[in-house]
Amino acid sequence: xxxxxxxxxxxxxxxxxxxxxxxxxxxxxxxxxxxxxxxxxxxxxxxxxxxxxxxxxxxxxxxxxxxxxxxxxxxxxxxxxxxxxxxxxxxxxxxxxxxxxxxxxxxxxxxxxxxxxxxxxxxxxxxxxxxxxxxxxxxxxxxxxxxxxxxxxxxxxxxxxxxxxxxxxxxxxxxxxxxxxxxxxxx
Amino acid sequence: xxxxxxxxxxxxxxxxxxxxxxxxxxxxxxxxxxxxxxxxxxxxxxxxxxxxxxxxxxxxxxxxxxxxxxxxxxxxxxxxxxxxxxxxxxxxxxxxxxxxxxxxxxxxxxxxxxxxxxxxxxxxxxxxxxxxxxxxxxxxxxxxxxxxxxxxxxxxxxxxxxxxxxxxxxxxxxxxxxxxxxxxxxxxxxxxxxxxxxxxxxxxxxxxxxx
Numbered sequence: 121x122x123x124x125x126x127x128x129x130x131x132x133x134x135x136x137x138x139x140x141x142x143x144x145x146x147x148x149x150x151x152x153x154x155x156x157x158x159x160x161x162x163x164x165x166x167x168x169x170x171x172x173x174x175x176x177x178x179x180x181x182x183x184x185x186x187x188x189x190x191x192x193x194x195x196x197x198x199x200x201x202x203x204x205x206x207x208x209x210x211x212x213x214x215x216x217x218x219x220x221x222x223x224x225x226x227x228x229x230x231x232x233x234x235x236x237x238x239x240x241x242x243x244x245x246x247x248x249x250x251x252x253x254x255x256x257x258x259x260x261x262x263x264x265x266x267x268x269x270x271x272x273x274x275x276x277x278x279x280x281x282x283x284x285x286x287x288x289x290x291x292x293x294x295x296x297x298x299x300x301x302x303x304x305x306x307x
Numbered sequence: 308x309x310x311x312x313x314x315x316x317x318x319x320x321x322x323x324x325x326x327x328x329x330x331x332x333x334x335x336x337x338x339x340x341x342x343x344x345x346x347x348x349x350x351x352x353x354x355x356x357x358x359x360x361x362x363x364x365x366x367x368x369x370x371x372x373x374x375x376x377x378x379x380x381x382x383x384x385x386x387x388x389x390x391x392x393x394x395x396x397x398x399x400x401x402x403x404x405x406x407x408x409x410x411x412x413x414x415x416x417x418x419x420x421x422x423x424x425x426x427x428x429x430x431x432x433x434x435x436x437x438x439x440x441x442x443x444x445x446x447x448x449x450x451x452x453x454x455x456x457x458x459x460x461x462x463x464x465x466x467x468x469x470x471x472x473x474x475x476x477x478x479x480x481x482x483x484x485x486x487x488x489x490x491x492x493x494x495x496x497x498x499x500x501x502x503x504x505x506x507x508x509x510x511x512x513x514x515x516x517x518x
Contacts, residue, residue, distance in 0.1 A: 126378070158318075162486060215483075219486065219487070233489055234487055236483075238483065238487055242480065243451050246447060246451060247452055267483060270479065271476060271483065274367040274475035274476045275476035277319070278472050278473075278474070278475055278476065279472065281321055282321050282468070282471075284321075285321035
């Protein structure tokens with residue numbers, strides 16, 4: 121079970137997944153807006169929040185279908201350019217959700233797909249996060265999932281703090297005498 | 308402070324690293340006469356004018372502020388040595404040159420308080436800046452090669468302040484990679500053995516990354 125008190129876990133588990141019921145269920149017709157009786161038919165396809173789907177799946181009452189965020193279209197997007205995929209607005213809990221979903225669903229390729237996405241975006245993020253300043257929020261930050269955003273934030277705040285320390289109690293900016301930016305061509 | 312919400316990754320603020328750096332010993336030339344100081348951390352001998360002696364950096368800076376001594380620049384901070392180090396840094400794209408562990412903090416303190424004691428202070432300042440930039444670029448490019456198989460990243464000869472800079476980011480990245488990689492045993496990731504040796508130096512294992 122995830123961290124019980126962890127807010128982001130709680131929020132993440134609220135994502136909806138589409139499930140197919142293996143058994144009929146009485147008294148929970150609320151879940152299916154299409155039924156007339158107060159029950160759910162066997163074989164019905166319903167959208168449930170993940171926390172509910174997870175429990176029911178453990179009891180083998182439902183089977184979860186893979187949501188669209190791990191589907192073919194997403195895979196194509198990632199292959200085209202992983203760094204441009206907008207995880208921040210569409211699926212902020214992309215990685216966490218994938219990790220939770222992975223053992224429940226038959227598709228083994230999700231794990232690899234997650235890792236592949238993360239590795240590609242990470243390279244892009246690495247350089248940008250260290251050089252970002254305090255005020256300017258580069259556009260790509262909006263595209264990061266929650267987990268990536270924390271990485272970015274950690275790097276940026278430690279850079280900013282270091283810079284503040286350098287100019288502390290001087291009042292002047294410490295700049296190098298050589299004004300131009302020296303390109304470090306090491307490769 | 309960065310990373311305070313995440314208790315598993317504790318970091319130092321830059322000022323704290325500087326505080327630790329102030330314990331380094333440095334040579335001064337006092338210009339007053341003073342009795343020996345018997346402190347918990349050691350005894351610092353009677354100060355006689357014009358006779359050099361070794362004291363911790365915090366003491367040297369304190370005396371300098373009161374005008375009671377002049378600080379002798381450490382050997383590694385001469386223009387020739389720094390130019391050598393800079394050239395060597397530029398030439399080897401993977402290795403870091405050996406520099407004193409706290410060179411950033413020591414140089415900053417000395418440049419702030421004792422700039423009249425250092426010959427060619429502007430040259431020294433710009434050289435140290437350049438060295439710092441080159442090393443940091445190396446760190447960044449080294450981090451790019453982290454894959455799922457990385458247990459730890461070994462960065463030899465990195466200084467205290469540089470380590471502190473990348474510590475929260477790197478720790479989280481390693482955790483994230485570990486989390487993503489655990490079920491996928493089939494993936495034969497490339498261990499970049501040619502670039503950086505991987506040393507097993509890991510903290511407690513976790514399956515889910517606590518936030």
